[in-house]
Amino acid sequence: MILRKIFRAVIFFFLAAFGALNLYPLLWMLMYSFKDGTEIFVTNPLGFPQQFRFDNYVRAFTGTNIPTAFANSALVTVFSVIGAVFLASTFAYAVARSDWKWRGPARMFVMMGMFIPLQIIIIPLAILVRDLKLSNTYPSLIVPYIAFNIPFATMIFYGYLRTLPFELEESATIDGATFYQAFFKIIMPMIAPALISMVIFLSLAVWNEFFLALMLINKTAMKTLPLMVLAFQGHFSTDWGAIGAVLVISSIPTVLLYLFFSKQVEKAMSISVIIKG
Amino acid sequence: MINAKTHRGAILSFTLPTLVVFSVVVFYPLLQTLFRSLCDWNGLFKIKFIGLKNFANLFGEDLFYRSLVNGLWFAGVLVLVQIGLGSLLAFKISELREKRQRFFIVTYFLPVVLSVVVVCQLWVSILEPESGLINQIFKVLGLPFRQHWLTNPKTTIFATAFVNAWQFWGYEFLILLTSIKAIPSDYLDAARIDGAGVWRVRWHIQLPLLSEAYKIVFTMAIAGGLSAFSQMYIMTSGGPGTASYTLTYMMIRSSFYIGEYGYACAAGVVLVAQCLLATILINRFLNKNDGAL
Numbered sequence: 001m002i003l004r005k006i007f008r009a010v011i012f013f014f015l016a017a018f019g020a021l022n023l024y025p026l027l028w029m030l031m032y033s034f035k036d037g038t039e040i041f042v043t044n045p046l047g048f049p050q051q052f053r054f055d056n057y058v059r060a061f062t063g064t065n066i067p068t069a070f071a072n073s074a075l076v077t078v079f080s081v082i083g084a085v086f087l088a089s090t091f092a093y094a095v096a097r098s099d100w101k102w103r104g105p106a107r108m109f110v111m112m113g114m115f116i117p118l119q120i121i122i123i124p125l126a127i128l129v130r131d132l133k134l135s136n137t138y139p140s141l142i143v144p145y146i147a148f149n150i151p152f153a154t155m156i157f158y159g160y161l162r163t164l165p166f167e168l169e170e171s172a173t174i175d176g177a178t179f180y181q182a183f184f185k186i187i188m189p190m191i192a193p194a195l196i197s198m199v200i201f202l203s204l205a206v207w208n209e210f211f212l213a214l215m216l217i218n219k220t221a222m223k224t225l226p227l228m229v230l231a232f233q234g235h236f237s238t239d240w241g242a243i244g245a246v247l248v249i250s251s252i253p254t255v256l257l258y259l260f261f262s263k264q265v266e267k268a269m270s271i272s273v274i275i276k277g
Numbered sequence: 278m279i280n281a282k283t284h285r286g287a288i289l290s291f292t293l294p295t296l297v298v299f300s301v302v303v304f305y306p307l308l309q310t311l312f313r314s315l316c317d318w319n320g321l322f323k324i325k326f327i328g329l330k331n332f333a334n335l336f337g338e339d340l341f342y343r344s345l346v347n348g349l350w351f352a353g354v355l356v357l358v359q360i361g362l363g364s365l366l367a368f369k370i371s372e373l374r375e376k377r378q379r380f381f382i383v384t385y386f387l388p389v390v391l392s393v394v395v396v397c398q399l400w401v402s403i404l405e406p407e408s409g410l411i412n413q414i415f416k417v418l419g420l421p422f423r424q425h426w427l428t429n430p431k432t433t434i435f436a437t438a439f440v441n442a443w444q445f446w447g448y449e450f451l452i453l454l455t456s457i458k459a460i461p462s463d464y465l466d467a468a469r470i471d472g473a474g475v476w477r478v479r480w481h482i483q484l485p486l487l488s489e490a491y492k493i494v495f496t497m498a499i500a501g502g503l504s505a506f507s508q509m510y511i512m513t514s515g516g517p518g519t520a521s522y523t524l525t526y527m528m529i530r531s532s533f534y535i536g537e538y539g540y541a542c543a544a545g546v547v548l549v550a551q552c553l554l555a556t557i558l559i560n561r562f563l564n565k566n567d568g569a570l
Binding site for chain 2: 011012015016018019022023028029032046087088091093095097100106115116119120121122123124127128143147148154169178179183208210214215226227230233240250251254255258259265266269270274
């Protein structure tokens with residue numbers, strides 16, 4: 001009995017040690033954002049900063065466009081997530097709970113989108129954006145982000161919506177509710193957990209999105225956070241402390257969001273697996 | 278059931294926007310890529326149908342084969358690290374208590390929520406030959422083993438693959454963990470009552486029920502590896518030279534840097550065909566296990 005307990009404790013220790021090892025690079029990054037060049041490379045690479053050099057952070061803010069990039073990312077994320085969740089939930093509702101004769105093909109059509117990798121459409125998409133004179137605009141990012149996240153969100157909402165009893169609409173109609181009232185006032189609150197999970201999950205995904213943004217945006221003022229961080233590779237080439245500060249600053253939003261809402265993210269993933277299977 | 282005939286307008290108002298957005302942003306470009314891969318296209322108005330010539334040129338180029346091989350290596354590393362590690366830890370963590378599980382889930386998943394740019398730049402400094410973390414650690418341990426991880430053509434693809442693996446293995450881990458937890462405990466209890474040991478339970482009961490989850494993680498790892506781009510772009514610019522090129526990189530370079538859009542589309546088509554093939558093989562291979570139950 002005791003042997004078992006010891007065994008369990010040892011396993012736990014190894015799992016935790018592994019976790020610490022896994023996260024050590026992040027800790028190292030945090031630490032070196034407070035150090036200066038000599039400390040990072042020569043005197044104290046692995047240890048706690050001897051002195052907290054906040055001027056790294058000052059240089060990070062003044063030498064870069066962090067506020068602008070933050071604002072760009074925030075704007076794009078908010079609109080993309082709201083758009084995707086709204087379109088996906090309404091679409092899933094119409095398809096899950098009506099006897100519309102095109103509901104099967106419509107759903108298949110959108111689901112196929114999950115299997116279409118970004119790489120195969122990026123070239124014509126970039127050209128389309130250019131030809132529509134929408135280069136370097138917010139819609140050029142928001143609309144594709146919405147389109148790409150609709151399939152996944154639809155899948156989740158569809159699964160959820162199918163589990164609700166159909167009597168709900170019937171009693172709503174008896175009470176005189178219209179189609180829209182039934183959806184917004186009765187059904188939507190019932191799928192609130194799914195809506196919240198999706199909002200969190202998609203926010204993380206869109207905020208960090210890199211490839212599409214890289215292909216579609218090249219004007220500095222319009223760059224989202226990932227693009228701006230990349231642009232600093234050249235700018236701060238030897239100022240490791242400032243680079244570290246930039247990296248830390250840009251990681252704070254999503255790390256905080258995740259730490260607060262890790263349960264919702266987990267829920268979104270588990271539902272998606274169960275539904276796919 | 279909502280009666281579609283009475284609510285026709287409302288249903289269309291709910292479905293049409295999604296269908297339109299989707300068709301314009303995803304479907305139409307997809308068709309364009311397929312069609313343009315058969316053309317000589319400079320991205321503007323000069324389009325000339327040339328049949329399979331782009332593909333012929335593609336298969337004749339050395340860079341194509343290097344990209345292909347790199348993609349396979351990348352996928353291999355991802356499968357080994359992300360799925361191997363993810364599985365091992367998913368099974369172990371699933372045996373812990375709820376509260377403790379949460380701690381590990383957050384710890385392992387955290388790198389996933391970071392921006393790929395941040396992770397790559399961090400690892401560039403870690404892998405730096407002179408003063409990077411890894412070589413510093415070797416120094417501290419007294420080992421003379423120092424590597425130019427990113428600038429050595431032989432190791433660069435593995436280094437970039439490892440960075441991707443490090444960032445995203447938590448994702449595979451979480452998928453597997455939630456699937457393991459979804460298996461009703463009665464199945465396992467029944468087996469244990471029948472006297473089955475841990476490994477028999479694992480092999481004959483848990484794994485077959487996890488076949489869907491494994492299909493998902495294998496598809497993610499392999500398709501992700503084949504189409505890798507960001508790590509190379511940020512960390513080595515495809516280098517040194519072209520040692521860490523992948524198909525996606527070829528595609529981007531051919532179109533936006535060289536202006537041969539038709540050729541780039543052809544590369545894209547090959548890439549997608551690869552991913553499709555991988556998905557089909559994965560499905561076929563992992564469906565066999567269903568028969569065991």
